[in-house]
Amino acid sequence: MAVPNKFILYNYWRSSCSWRVRSVLELKQIPYEYRPVNLVKGEQYSEEFRRLNPLNQVPTLQVQTSDGHSEILHESMAIIDYLEQTFPTPSIYPKDPIERAKVITIAETIVSGIQPIQNLSVGRKIEELSDSKIRSGDWSREWIRMKFQKLEIFLKSMSGTHTFGNHLTLADFCLVPQVANAIRFKVDMDEFPLLKRLYEFLLTVEPIAKAQPSNQPDKQ
Amino acid sequence: MAVPNKFILYNYWRSSCSWRVRSVLELKQIPYEYRPVNLVKGEQYSEEFRRLNPLNQVPTLQVQTSDGHSEILHESMAIIDYLEQTFPTPSIYPKDPIERAKVITIAETIVSGIQPIQNLSVGRKIEELSDSKIRSGDWSREWIRMKFQKLEIFLKSMSGTHTFGNHLTLADFCLVPQVANAIRFKVDMDEFPLLKRLYEFLLTVEPIAKAQPSNQPDKQ
Known part of the structure; x- marks a missing residue:
């Protein structure tokens, strides 16, 4: 299976859903590239961003894998689940x-x-x-x-x-x-x-x- | 660890969040006792139900375990995660x-x-x-x-x-x-x-x- 080797997080400094995902990336010490999307200026509705995310929302995570492939993930809880599945330690959940x-x-x-x-x-x-x-x-x-x-x-x-x-x-x-x-x-x-x-x-x-x-x- | 041996689902026939949880119970063929809470009559605000769920929402799952203990779970996505963790097959997720x-x-x-x-x-x-x-x-x-x-x-x-x-x-x-x-x-x-x-x-x-x-x- 291809291994993820680069993460690009499209997000906005003040977005509370972006903060959730950034916290999990920090907890798991996963390096990522930060790409700002200015929600107040409406950059989430630009043609360029719409191609990445037709839901016009941040956070959006681009995952680049070792085979040169790239995947786009949307919705903070989905991105967080992916990070937890792929980097299980330290976990964001109790074991029980x-x-x-x-x-x-x-x-x-x-x-x-x-x-x-x-x-x-x-x-x-x-x-x-x-x-x-x-x-x-x-x-x-x-x-x-x-x-x-x-x-x-x-x-x-x-x-x-x-x-x-x-x-x-x-x-x-x-x-x-x-x-x-x-x-x-x-x-x-x-x-x-x-x-x-x-x-x-x-x-x-x-x-x-x-x-x-x-x-x-x-x-x- | 104590094993769950009885499930009571407090829910409402027309609640869409209740339907999600019932579908997962059916998929995993988990027997459960059905307890209706009439949302239109406001039964979710009754003193009796508030003791089970101070958030006044259905679905609410009561889990009784083999050691006579009982736990209450709220929020459809949390209940579904518990069912998936405890009864992983058939899964509600793809493996990748x-x-x-x-x-x-x-x-x-x-x-x-x-x-x-x-x-x-x-x-x-x-x-x-x-x-x-x-x-x-x-x-x-x-x-x-x-x-x-x-x-x-x-x-x-x-x-x-x-x-x-x-x-x-x-x-x-x-x-x-x-x-x-x-x-x-x-x-x-x-x-x-x-x-x-x-x-x-x-x-x-x-x-x-x-x-x-x-x-x-x-x-x-």
């Missing part, structure tokens, strides 16, 4: 299948239940359809706050020093960028002491710290 | 890590990019905040249609008889319930000939057919 599922529950609560709904594309569509009765930023703040109220309670029985227990997992890589989004949308994090404590600690943990937006070359 | 990631890309495009945004809880919130300027059903139909336009193009390079290639995978278990939702929301499926063809074929495939809403005991 129940504990592993709980980590995925936390991740999916954010990945499917919060992030896509507070996302700019949804906010803008709602603003447009409501003739600006609902403002995009207000929508995002309201949705995150509603969901964080449930997440704060849910995590009480699961979190230790880290989002799940006392070890770095996929749950951390999903939580931190989501809290960063919340802060950008001016959600008052004092309402969520557990989420706030986890965020502040995890921002100092190396893979997440290295992968954070302010350390990226396209940072503005 | 790149192909596996592509299956997850399709799944996540639906699981995080379409389903949660067309969901009733989002539609109702938008209807409320916009003083009914945006109607919940219109929002769902508009969002699904916009996303199906991209998905139809995206799948052209991937689909065979099945959503990914010619074998049953997680992608099928996510696509079929989403098309069923689209039909409920009166999306004109003639605009999406590939999605329509896949849906009509896959509805005849045993695990999906057995798990479909009309075959469930709480069907109305």
